[in-house]
Amino acid sequence: MENIKKLGKMLGFNRKRSEFELLETESGAPGFFREKTTGVSEGGQRKAEVDSSLETNLERIKKDYCTDINPDVIVRRFTMGGRLPAAAVFINGMAKREMINDFIIRESMNKPVPDKPPYAQYLINSVLSNCEMSTEKNWDKIKENINDGLTVVLVDGEAVAMIADTRGYEYRAVSAPQNEKVVRGPQEGFNENLRTNITLIRRMVRREDLICEMRQVGSGENIKAAVVYLKGTANPALVQEVKRRLAEVDTRMVMNTGILEQLTEHHRLSPFPQLLCTERPDRAASHIMQGYVAVLLDGSPFANIMPTTLFALMASSEDIYLRQLPGSIIRFVRYMGAVISILLPGFFLSLVLYHQGMMSTEALSTVVASRKMVFAPIGLELLFLLAVFQLIREAGLRVPGSIGQAIGIIGGLILGQAAVTANLASSVMLIVVALSGLGNFCIPDYSTQISASYIRIALVLAAWLAGLLGMFCGAVSIIAMICGLKSYGVPFLAPVAPKTNSRRPPVLRGPITMHSGAKDFINTMEEQR
């Protein structure tokens, strides 16, 4: 009986559905194959506090940071007001030296200090002239701040550390987005600095209810994340769910939003992404204003926006900047491209292999003539060309700019022509694969492009095995799986299936006035009002 239960658990028969059943708090929820995870732990180590003896505190820093073999951590001893021993602790490169020199050390040495403790409040008010200062007793928090580029000032006889914001590390300047280029629209993208990214969003959403909650993510709690949303617009249950999933992340290595996406999504085997990843602040801002929640990660030039739907993944920032008619036409072409990309190779293979009667005599003879000398079976030929296409695409992506373009052209033109001449592939099949590849590039989201490629190959295999029967059965299966997919509790095909009350057209671009409000399917507070 126990074994049967275990097997049932493995197959997921008794798995609880936690999607949008937002009953769990941030203390965590039961995992699938693991024990209950706890979010932000509040126990044990956190009790350690700063001592009133400067030597004891510095000894602790020396031990924790291994300063004898780790020269990055600078411990600068000095005397405040000519008599009070003190030390400034910071990481070389993370903190700005000029700020430490001018506003901490010089000021401390030159100004008088009180005769007896408490010193901290006096020093913050009258001696240290940094714009952002705070006090902290907890060692873990102090170390967190040092790691973050802040400077910790410790004074002998005071059991409190003073923390000055002296962050000044190097980062890339704001530049044009690399993968989401638009003709009309802002030409700036996120960079790797969390503060800059938040500022980019704040500059567009100048509202007092724009909330930016800072979180530590991962088991090491060393990565900073910002949960950005509009209070009073975003669904509180959605915000809570996002925070819960962030708190559930139990991995030390959360270097990028891509990793965070995988760690927070529910349908891990689904080919489709369950959140929108963008490098455009304007796109993130527009989603936030519509009631979505964005998560920014320090060190990542992307924002994760949740929830998402297929129609959001198929939209581009450009659509909204163009007038209604051109915007609608571009969107329609994009959807046509996606359909061609996914269905054309499988459909063509089905017709040629099983349902020749559906082709006109002229079309059939063209195909037969072009395949006359090709030795490989037609299914294999198609898969070979699709694989070559993926190869060229991957090679083009991985090599620097102009060489990448050259590889695309050489691969596309010369290799294709050579393959036809060498009777490895037929010209008709080459056209089918090229059309399908072009259609794939019409999909604006990179993850969705990859998903479309998988689906295309699955349908080609189905078509090879059973013609249109396989194609249709495969397509229905994929559609049903997409219909069952949810992103943070929101059905992936909303507002079409399920149909919501929204009058905004999902495929074509409606009038601009329709885009001003919140999306109804994310059930925003605005909608509820």
Next chain:
Amino acid sequence: MRIREGKIGRQESTSMIGIAVYTSLVFTLSSPESYRSGNSTYLWVPAAIGLALGTTLFVMHAMEKCGINTLDMLFKTAFGKFIGGVAGAVIIALLIFSAFELLTDFVNLIHSFVFYDQPYWNIILWIVATVGLLGFLGLEPISRTARLLLPSFVIILGLWLLLPIKSFDKSNLYPFPGNTIVEMGKLIWKNTAPAFAPIIAVLSITNGMHGMKFSRNSCGIGVLCALFATAATQLCLGLTYGYKDLVEMPYPLYRLDMMMLQEGYFFRMDKVALFFWLVMGIIAAAYYVFTASMMWCRCYGPKDTRPAVLALCAILACAIQIQAEGYYEEFAKGIDMVDKWAWIAILLPIIASVVQLIKKRMGKETEA
């Protein structure tokens, strides 16, 4: 309970029910029986759907009055646990039989017109596997797939019915109304069961459809839309072919495009339309399988529909193979017998509703 029911909206439920009713009443009709002594399908098929709808609405009314949400509860409260369980099994059998009839017809259709050199089993596996996957995924994906694909079905059907418009001939409807009243009554009664199955299935998923009132509305809209679509289809068939031709025509809807007078692109697209019908059939069969599994879970206690879906699909695949290949004459006879006695499944919910209403009235009188 982990029953993958979810919550579905009006458009999804309407699309799902509509597709199930339409496919059951268009593709499973037996041509020799239906057109034997005249062509009046455009009259009696909608009448059969109307009768099935009326019956179900009565059952829904009784359930609403007695505060009962699902069909299994109605059976259990009316007949007791054991007989209620048996009645539940009869409804499950009706649903599975409906899926079987539908899929057998599609398997035969595809075998006859597309893959005539392939063994039945190859076709069955593709179709039943897809049905199983949909059933496995649950009610939400089934209904949303139906909602998503409905516009394409409507367009294809519209094209299919209107393209041979030049071949329409009023004289094909002669003699009017085609059958005598008694014959029509018999046909209506016999075909109420195929119409009844998709409608009564709603009563096992009312919780997923936001309760009884919502289910009744969705059911009414879906069935009425299907009724008009079925009547239009049968009328177009009647206008295109005389009843003597129709008697010998196994799948008349598929043959409709053959009457187009000039060859063109659409003429060659018949197989694409056939596969669109197949998709409708798959959605309808998945709906039957899922609701049957749900009924099974509610009646007999398992808390997950998925094992039941897998088991029912395996049974379906084997049954279709046996029927299509004609392995056992006894099996075919058994199927005919079930077809003949399917009306019992209609009576059970009616009796249960009447019993429940009487119990309620007696309870009120005792209280007074």
